[in-house]
Amino acid sequence: MELLFAITLGVLTASGVYLMLRGRTFPVVLGMTLVTYAVNLFLFAMGRLSTGGAPIIGQSQMYADPLPQALVLTAIVISFAMTAFVLVLSIRAVCELGNDHVDGEGQ
Template sequence: MEALFALTLGLLTASGVYLLLRARTFPVVLGLTLLSYAVNLFLFAMGRLSGDVAVLGLSQAPADPLPQALVLTAIVIGFAMTAFVVVLALRGVADLGNDHVDGRADEERAP
């Protein structure tokens, strides 16, 4: 379980960082999304992977509920931010005429 979890986190983060470093806005937004998935899973794991449902009385060893609350907050904020950056990227295409992160024209792009 731990190994699978760690591998998933690593893969998500690596893909997120790779996409984040691309020169077009769409991959960058996808990269941010993947990165925030990785971060949310990481936060969740900080309450430890063992442990039962976090309801008192339902189990002998309830999991720590705080990381779950933190993850919920982080998901809500991350979702809103992603929506904002998508709108901003679309606005960039409309105002600047291209989807380069620096807003420069295509012909200036390195080959």
């Protein structure tokens, strides 16, 4: 499971970084979203990966650490809000600057 998880994170981050280096706002926002997915998964994995563990000590053989789950929840909410904000801003940039280049200058 760890290997699969690590590969997924790697692919997500790599595609995210590639997209973020593009010149137009939409791929950049997509790339940003992929990177935040990767980060959220990474944060989740920091409580160690286990299946069937309750987040309470004594309830099951293994117990899952509840704190990273709480952290991830916060991080998801924040990154979701930020993504919405960036999307609105990029639409506004298209309207005001007349193109969707991140520098505001068409090629």
